[in-house]
Amino acid sequence: MLDRAVRIGMIGCGTQANVHFAGIKALGADQATVAAVCDLDDERLAAACQLWPEARAAKDYRDMLAPGDLDLVIVATMPNTHEAISLASLDAGACVLCEKPFMMNVAQAEAVLAKAKETGKQVQLGTNMRYLPTSRYLHDLVQGGTIGEPVFAKAWGCHDDPPVWGPHYHLATSGGGVLASTLVHTLDLAMWVGGSPNPLTVSAATRRLFPGKRGPKVDAAIHARYDAEDLISALVRFDNGTFYSLEGNWCSEKTDFHSFELTTTRATITGEPFAVKVDVEGEIVDQTPQLDGGDDWSQSVHTQDTTLIAQLRAGEPWDMQDARQLLNLQKVVDACYESARTGREVVL
Numbered sequence: 001m002l003d004r005a006v007r008i009g010m011i012g013c014g015t016q017a018n019v020h021f022a023g024i025k026a027l028g029a030d031q032a033t034v035a036a037v038c039d040l041d042d043e044r045l046a047a048a049c050q051l052w053p054e055a056r057a058a059k060d061y062r063d064m065l066a067p068g069d070l071d072l073v074i075v076a077t078m079p080n081t082h083e084a085i086s087l088a089s090l091d092a093g094a095c096v097l098c099e100k101p102f103m104m105n106v107a108q109a110e111a112v113l114a115k116a117k118e119t120g121k122q123v124q125l126g127t128n129m130r131y132l133p134t135s136r137y138l139h140d141l142v143q144g145g146t147i148g149e150p151v152f153a154k155a156w157g158c159h160d161d162p163p164v165w166g167p168h169y170h171l172a173t174s175g176g177g178v179l180a181s182t183l184v185h186t187l188d189l190a191m192w193v194g195g196s197p198n199p200l201t202v203s204a205a206t207r208r209l210f211p212g213k214r215g216p217k218v219d220a221a222i223h224a225r226y227d228a229e230d231l232i233s234a235l236v237r238f239d240n241g242t243f244y245s246l247e248g249n250w251c252s253e254k255t256d257f258h259s260f261e262l263t264t265t266r267a268t269i270t271g272e273p274f275a276v277k278v279d280v281e282g283e284i285v286d287q288t289p290q291l292d293g294g295d296d297w298s299q300s301v302h303t304q305d306t307t308l309i310a311q312l313r314a315g316e317p318w319d320m321q322d323a324r325q326l327l328n329l330q331k332v333v334d335a336c337y338e339s340a341r342t343g344r345e346v347v348l
């Protein structure tokens with residue numbers, strides 16, 4: 001229980017940090033305040049300091065964490081630094097909200113979850129799509145059991161262009177391309193809505209289409225560093241008998257769109273465009289409800305942050321995601337890459 005504002009440290013003050021900043025500002029200083037900011041980049045650090053003049057600033061996250069006075073650290077750097085920063089933040093007594101993808105691999109994820117257990121602090125991955133009103137509705141609908149048992153899901157992410165505004169295409173920085181950086185959002189959602197089963201086997205294939213596609217649009221410096229997959233197809237089997245098909249493409253001519261669809265024994269539900277179609281006595285009946293705030297992406301980040309902050313203040317545990325779910329997501333990502341590398345199915 002906290003009878004004061006939650007003290008937040010932001011490590012990495014780039015694109016995604018600014019989405020968090022806007023939501024925290026809107027909450028009000030009585031609820032939460034950014035008490036410390038950190039970035040290696042002088043300009044980004046200066047911009048964060050302008051936004052939060054009271055915050056202490058550091059280029060080295062260890063200096064930022066040293067006073068041990070933060071309740072929550074948001075890790076908004078690229079994945080190659082997530083493990084070290086999360087471990088140090090937990091050691092400094094803070095809970096951690098880490099941006100996706102969680103870690104570079106399962107071993108790092110296990111190390112961070114073990115540290116959370118040891119320190120008694122909470123860790124959550126920034127799977128903000130779970131906080132969309134449509135996602136929550138579909139999750140609760142499946143849990144309620146009225147549309148039968150989950151059978152099959154598709155999760156996809158097809159984008160017009162690779163996200164070259166950040167080094168998501170550079171493996172040593174991002175840990176993975178279209179799967180780890182983008183498709184991971186709808187994969188997590190499909191697993192969560194489908195009842196969070198455990199993965200059993202994974203078979204995947206990947207390709208890199210850039211620079212044959214989109215190359216002329218992109219700066220030469222990016223060409224030199226672009227070594228991640230930008231096309232993936234995968235099949236995942238789970239311990240509840242369900243099977244999932246994954247498709248990710250950063251160079252798609254089809255559409256700039258990502259979503260998931262879950263087929264149950266009585267219905268098919270879709271994240272975006274939001275739809276609930278149910279078999280009623282042999283006829284397909286559209287039971288899609290009207291929901292406010294449907295698919296607002298930034299709002300889902302704000303709802304996520306607001307919820308976690310409110311729970312910290314009330315002394316309640318974070319309850320959107322547990323360690324098993326977090327680890328399972330990382331296992332599927334790792335196994336996809338292993339399967340694509342070896343050309344064999346991976347048994348988990």
Ligand SMILES: NC(=O)c1ccc[n+]([C@@H]2O[C@H](COP(=O)([O-])OP(=O)(O)OC[C@H]3O[C@@H](n4cnc5c(N)ncnc54)[C@H](O)[C@@H]3O)[C@@H](O)[C@H]2O)c1
Binds near residue numbers: 014016059100
């Ligand atoms: N949840 C979402 O919808 C969403 C959207 C975009 C990005 N992300 C995730 O957020 C994270 C950051 O992505 P981004 O697009 O904001 O990247 P970015 O490159 O815009 O920002 C990252 C910042 O981290 C700083 N940085 C790197 N190493 C550092 C270190 N050791 N100490 C301090 N600062 C350091 C960089 O200087 C940069 O300013 C990634 O994991 C990304 O996948 C999530």
